[in-house]
Amino acid sequence: MKKILQVQNLEKIYGNKGNLTNALNRVNFDVSEGEFVGIMGASGSGKTTLLNCISTIDTATAGSISIEGLDITALKSNQLAEFRCHKLGFIFQDYNLLDTLTAFENIALALTISGCKPREVEGKVHEVSERLGISEVLNKYPVQMSGGQRQRVASARALVTDPALVLADEPTGALDSKSARALLESFRTMVKDMNSTILMVTHDPFSASYTDRILFIRDGKLFTELIRGGDSRKAFFDKIMEVMMVLGGEAA
Numbered sequence: 001m002k003k004i005l006q007v008q009n010l011e012k013i014y015g016n017k018g019n020l021t022n023a024l025n026r027v028n029f030d031v032s033e034g035e036f037v038g039i040m041g042a043s044g045s046g047k048t049t050l051l052n053c054i055s056t057i058d059t060a061t062a063g064s065i066s067i068e069g070l071d072i073t074a075l076k077s078n079q080l081a082e083f084r085c086h087k088l089g090f091i092f093q094d095y096n097l098l099d100t101l102t103a104f105e106n107i108a109l110a111l112t113i114s115g116c117k118p119r120e121v122e123g124k125v126h127e128v129s130e131r132l133g134i135s136e137v138l139n140k141y142p143v144q145m146s147g148g149q150r151q152r153v154a155s156a157r158a159l160v161t162d163p164a165l166v167l168a169d170e171p172t173g174a175l176d177s178k179s180a181r182a183l184l185e186s187f188r189t190m191v192k193d194m195n196s197t198i199l200m201v202t203h204d205p206f207s208a209s210y211t212d213r214i215l216f217i218r219d220g221k222l223f224t225e226l227i228r229g230g231d232s233r234k235a236f237f238d239k240i241m242e243v244m245m246v247l248g249g250e251a252a
């Protein structure tokens with residue numbers, strides 16, 4: 001299986017002399033192509049720091065992060081922008097859609113910026129919209145859509161450029177349970193049908209139960225890993241709850 005992400009001995013220390021926070025402490029893990037991986041841990045355990053280092057929003061203190069074999073901790077700032085644009089897709093908790101653009105235009109924007117031809121843009125937007133079940137809202141503006149539809153348009157925008165890795169920080173955090181379920185189902189579809197690779201931070205065991213594997217972090221360290229294997233979603237959910245219990249109920 002092709003490795004998309006390799007994190008080695010990653011360290012992040014915030015602050016200065018006398019007031020240091022070791023937000024990440026020698027974190028090691030890999031993610032393969034087509035995997036849907038969750039990151040769980042208590043508030044303050046380092047989840048956002050980890051995602052921000054991988055997304056190059058933040059810089060690591062030590063260690064390396066490779067995406068498709070390229071060590072991004074060694075890139076210069078002009079190379080970083082290029083890398084972010086072509087290799088990464090982002091899905092945030094707030095949808096970040098542009099209010100003055102339709103769903104179609106919001107999704108197409110990512111492609112237009114990266115220089116795709118109009119005919120190509122049209123085809124790609126329709127394809128990803130069909131997969132995510134949002135074809136019927138393409139002509140609507142964000143205010144005319146439900147929260148779940150907006151979130152799926154945001155996902156479509158992150159996916160349409162076919163990035164090597166999609167990063168999602170609490171994507172279901174602002175959704176009702178029906179919309180959350182629809183979004184998580186669409187993530188599974190993307191992983192299965194498009195061989196997308198997704199790394200998702202969540203504190204919600206229900207959302208986590210849709211992934212293939214979960215990394216639990218505690219105090220900036222990898223605490224344990226849970227692999228779904230052949231388990232049903234429900235069986236995996238029960239195992240996640242057990243680990244959260246071991247973590248003292250503080251994994252959420």
Ligand SMILES: Nc1ncnc2c1ncn2[C@@H]1O[C@H](COP(=O)(O)OP(=O)(O)O)[C@@H](O)[C@H]1O
Pocket residue numbers: 014015021022023041042043044045046047048049050
């Ligand atoms: N910019 C920052 N400056 C100083 N400390 C920070 C900063 N960002 C995060 N931290 C600290 O690093 C630790 C991990 O934070 P964070 O990654 O946000 O955790 P999580 O996302 O799991 O809640 C916490 O102790 C937090 O207070």
Ligand SMILES: [Mg+2]
Pocket residue numbers: 047048049
């Ligand atoms: Mg956080």
